[in-house]
Amino acid sequence: MGMLNAFTIDVEDWFHVCDVDNKESKFDNWNKCENRVVDNTLLLLKILREHDTKATFFFLGWVAEKHPELVRKVSEDGHEIATHGYAHKLIYEQTPEEFSEDLKKSVNILEGIITEKVIGHRGAGFSIREDSLWALKIIAECGLKYDSTIFPAKRGHGGLESAESYPYLMDLERNLRMWEFPMSVAHVFGRKVPFSGGGYLRLFPYWFVKRSIGLINKRGKPAIVYIHPREIDIKQPRMKLPLSRKFKYYVNLKTAEAKIKALLADFEFASVKKVLKL
Numbered sequence: 001m002g003m004l005n006a007f008t009i010d011v012e013d014w015f016h017v018c019d020v021d022n023k024e025s026k027f028d029n030w031n032k033c034e035n036r037v038v039d040n041t042l043l044l045l046k047i048l049r050e051h052d053t054k055a056t057f058f059f060l061g062w063v064a065e066k067h068p069e070l071v072r073k074v075s076e077d078g079h080e081i082a083t084h085g086y087a088h089k090l091i092y093e094q095t096p097e098e099f100s101e102d103l104k105k106s107v108n109i110l111e112g113i114i115t116e117k118v119i120g121h122r123g124a125g126f127s128i129r130e131d132s133l134w135a136l137k138i139i140a141e142c143g144l145k146y147d148s149t150i151f152p153a154k155r156g157h158g159g160l161e162s163a164e165s166y167p168y169l170m171d172l173e174r175n176l177r178m179w180e181f182p183m184s185v186a187h188v189f190g191r192k193v194p195f196s197g198g199g200y201l202r203l204f205p206y207w208f209v210k211r212s213i214g215l216i217n218k219r220g221k222p223a224i225v226y227i228h229p230r231e232i233d234i235k236q237p238r239m240k241l242p243l244s245r246k247f248k249y250y251v252n253l254k255t256a257e258a259k260i261k262a263l264l265a266d267f268e269f270a271s272v273k274k275v276l277k278l
Contacts, residue, residue, distance in 0.1 A: 061106030
């Protein structure tokens with residue numbers, strides 16, 4: 001077996017988009033939108049099963065609350081269940097109290113469905129940055145063992161360029177300790193370039209993604225890949241978005257499924273829990 005990398009899925013629907021002002025993205029309208037997350041997630045489960053791979057599913061609490069049978073199905077297939085928060089709010093737009101309440105609500109929903117402890121968290125939009133580092137302490141205080149929210153590169157929202165590029169154990173206040181598994185980046189001419197998930201994965205040619213993961217593994221480090229169920233759904237409804245967001249949201253949707261299958265064939269993947277040996 002080669003180096004073990006982490007494969008992760010942020011389980012949210014096509015309308016769960018951050019930092020835009022349109023009718024679909026407003027929380028009060030979510031129940032009015034067409035549900036596509038169940039079928040798309042089931043297809044991802046099938047693909048993982050075909051490649052004998054286990055992953056971490058970061059469930060949005062709102063999705064879990066609406067579709068507890070989906071959470072149970074993912075768990076029964078042997079995958080790790082982790083939290084993506086409840087209402088898909090950017091962390092730096094919340095107060096510590098609001099974030100704590102949202103996080104606890106999502107964890108309680110998930111643990112009530114699978115009747116086992118949730119130990120991992122990923123915030124919406126990778127929104128831990130310099131002005132929201134306080135969230136790490138709250139995550140640890142809630143009893144979670146790792147976070148996977150920090151993006152060690154410049155990006156539209158979120159992004160902490162000064163952060164380490166590989167998993168590390170953080171010493172927080174009051175003897176709290178927690179792992180951070182940051183998003184993987186390629187180092188190109190001295191710059192950190194995101195490549196391993198979302199619009200980046202769809203935008204870059206597969207050879208670049210494969211080479212970048214290979215270089216990380218050659219350093220003796222695990223890479224992490226993230227996707228959303230909507231990214232294998234070429235028939236999803238199209239939202240009104242700013243031009244730059246529209247490009248990132250919809251670019252190369254038709255290539256995503258093939259790239260996922262190629263990654264699963266070319267590399268060894270497992271859940272974050274297994275990669276970090278928690």
